[in-house]
Amino acid sequence: MKVIKKSPIKIALSALTLALVSSTTMAQELSITVTNLTQGLHFTPVVTAAHSSDNHIFMLSEMATTELQTMAEGGDISGLVSMLTNADANVNENPASGLLAPSMSASFTLTNDSANTHLSLAAMILPSNDGFVGLDSWTIPDTAGTYTVFLNAYDAGTEANNELRGSGAIGEAGMPVPPPLEASIGMNGTGITDMESNDKVHIHRGSLGDDDMAAGKSDINNSVQRWLNPIAKLTITVQ
Amino acid sequence: MLTFNTYKKMNHKISHQLLVASILTVGLAACNDNDYTPEAVVPPVVTPMEYSYSITLTNLTYAQPLSPIAVSLHGDSKMWQIGQAASVPLEKLSESGDNSDFLALATNMATTSSEGPVPPGTSVTLNISTTESMANYLTVVTMLVNTNDAFSGLTGVDISTLELNQEKSWRLNVYDSGTEKNDEAAGTIPGPADGGVGYDSARNDTNLVGYHSGVVSKDDGLSSSVLTQAHRFDNPAVKLTITRTK
Numbered sequence: 001m002k003v004i005k006k007s008p009i010k011i012a013l014s015a016l017t018l019a020l021v022s023s024t025t026m027a028q029e030l031s032i033t034v035t036n037l038t039q040g041l042h043f044t045p046v047v048t049a050a051h052s053s054d055n056h057i058f059m060l061s062e063m064a065t066t067e068l069q070t071m072a073e074g075g076d077i078s079g080l081v082s083m084l085t086n087a088d089a090n091v092n093e094n095p096a097s098g099l100l101a102p103s104m105s106a107s108f109t110l111t112n113d114s115a116n117t118h119l120s121l122a123a124m125i126l127p128s129n130d131g132f133v134g135l136d137s138w139t140i141p142d143t144a145g146t147y148t149v150f151l152n153a154y155d156a157g158t159e160a161n162n163e164l165r166g167s168g169a170i171g172e173a174g175m176p177v178p179p180p181l182e183a184s185i186g187m188n189g190t191g192i193t194d195m196e197s198n199d200k201v202h203i204h205r206g207s208l209g210d211d212d213m214a215a216g217k218s219d220i221n222n223s224v225q226r227w228l229n230p231i232a233k234l235t236i237t238v239q
Numbered sequence: 240m241l242t243f244n245t246y247k248k249m250n251h252k253i254s255h256q257l258l259v260a261s262i263l264t265v266g267l268a269a270c271n272d273n274d275y276t277p278e279a280v281v282p283p284v285v286t287p288m289e290y291s292y293s294i295t296l297t298n299l300t301y302a303q304p305l306s307p308i309a310v311s312l313h314g315d316s317k318m319w320q321i322g323q324a325a326s327v328p329l330e331k332l333s334e335s336g337d338n339s340d341f342l343a344l345a346t347n348m349a350t351t352s353s354e355g356p357v358p359p360g361t362s363v364t365l366n367i368s369t370t371e372s373m374a375n376y377l378t379v380v381t382m383l384v385n386t387n388d389a390f391s392g393l394t395g396v397d398i399s400t401l402e403l404n405q406e407k408s409w410r411l412n413v414y415d416s417g418t419e420k421n422d423e424a425a426g427t428i429p430g431p432a433d434g435g436v437g438y439d440s441a442r443n444d445t446n447l448v449g450y451h452s453g454v455v456s457k458d459d460g461l462s463s464s465v466l467t468q469a470h471r472f473d474n475p476a477v478k479l480t481i482t483r484t485k
Contacts, residue, residue, distance in 0.1 A: 060297055060299055060478060061297045061298070061299070061360050061361060061362055152410075152473075152474075152475070153473070155301065157360070192458070192468055193468065193469065195469070197301075197302060197359075197469070198300075198301050198302065198359045198360045199360070200359075200360030200361075202299050202300060202301055202359060202360055203299040203300060203301075203472070203473055203474075203475060203476065204301075204473060205300070205301040205302070205468075205469070205470075205471040205472050205473060206453075206471055206472075206473050208456075208458055208459055208468045208471070217458075222459075228473060228474075229473050229474050229475070
């Protein structure tokens with residue numbers, strides 16, 4: 001994860017303002033833009049939340065929660081949203097009103113309470129079995145300015161990456177195919193694997209795909225729907 | 240930054256010595272008894288400051304075990320560079336996972352290693368200490384063992400500015416040591432995917448360290464490969480966190 005700071009003058013000025021007001025614990029106003037950097041992946045509804053430092057929606061090398069699994073296998077963020085709401089997080093849901101298409105952005109504002117010092121994000125990536133784009137607990141700066149964070153693709157470790165059309169329900173094999181993706185995803189593949197040897201959240205190894213839309217071993221298109229990290233950019237302006 | 244820091248430390252030591260010396264002088268000057276026999280002035284023993292660090296490394300890959308993690312503290316230098324040939328100890332480490340020559344390098348001021356490989360989805364924590372005031376630079380390196388010569392790590396990172404209990408974290412990408420062709424062929428990969436020989440002193444690749452382009456695997460059309468789609472990886476492969484504990 002790379003973090004790039006911008007506008008030092010603005011930062012200096014607001015540091016001065018903060019010093020004069022001498023309070024850094026008030027609620028902050030965040031303007032956030034999430035950009036899908038890929039040319040062939042769709043993001044399902046994105047959930048973004050400011051939460052306290054002891055909460056996580058996922059952690060690397062830990063097992064996925066059921067709520068995370070539900071999001072990563074089927075794109076359903078409702079479990080994560082209620083988990084976050086119960087933890088008094090400030091939550092934004094589904095800023096793109098549906099799928100966030102390749103190279104598209106979605107913007108929204110989020111006001112975080114003073115205790116909610118960390119920012120996290122998740123959305124399933126399609127086509128995939130249990131891949132997601134994620135951010136785990138980025139520390140929200142006290143200093144006003146615009147910050148850029150690049151996000152990677154993760155594998156929830158909960159489902160074998162067979163790369164075949166199938167189900168978005170947890171415990172059921174295959175990838176969900178919502179109507180807008182119907183034409184771009186192949187069919188009748190024989191399957192890449194029925195194994196998932198690493199059941200912890202890890203960096204996604206990428207999809208294999210093939211070049212046969214009607215048969216072959218994968219229903220993923222290997223010249224369009226692969227990726228390399230990073231796959232998303234988050235621009236956060238702290239007012 | 241190193242120069243400044245070292246200068247500060249040395250300056251501090253010198254002034255400490257001067258202070259002790261001047262106290263001794265004052266003591267001697269005050270003692271003007273004729274019977275006084277001057278004793279040899281024993282130079283003050285300056286106890287060297289010890290610095291300790293806790294280093295946690297997490298394997299972020301799906302199916303690439305990491306070879307025993309080598310950790311070194313050393314002076315201001317890089318143990319590899321993009322566009323330069325790998326040293327023989329780095330070649331051995333990145334082709335076979337054997338870090339013994341790398342850890343034995345004379346330029347290392349403190350070293351440690353994990354006892355065994357670090358499997359995917361797991362972490363290891365190592366502690367390292369030094370009293371050497373110049374040991375301000377960190378190198379951590381490990382091989383992705385189901386490859387010909389891929390490694391991940393960081394080298395020559397200045398840690399002199401770390402405060403006590405301060406933590407710093409990195410997500411690390413994968414390098415290719417450039418010392419062995421990425422043919423993924425049977426007998427050339429030391430990890431469980433193959434169990435082949437690791438180190439071969441012949442250099443049949445670019446002989447330049449660069450970023451790794453990933454493995455291809457037989458599932459993706461490299462017919463001679465013993466690797467499967469499961470061994471493919473993307474950056475970052477490693478999460479590294481260092482905390483200064485003393």
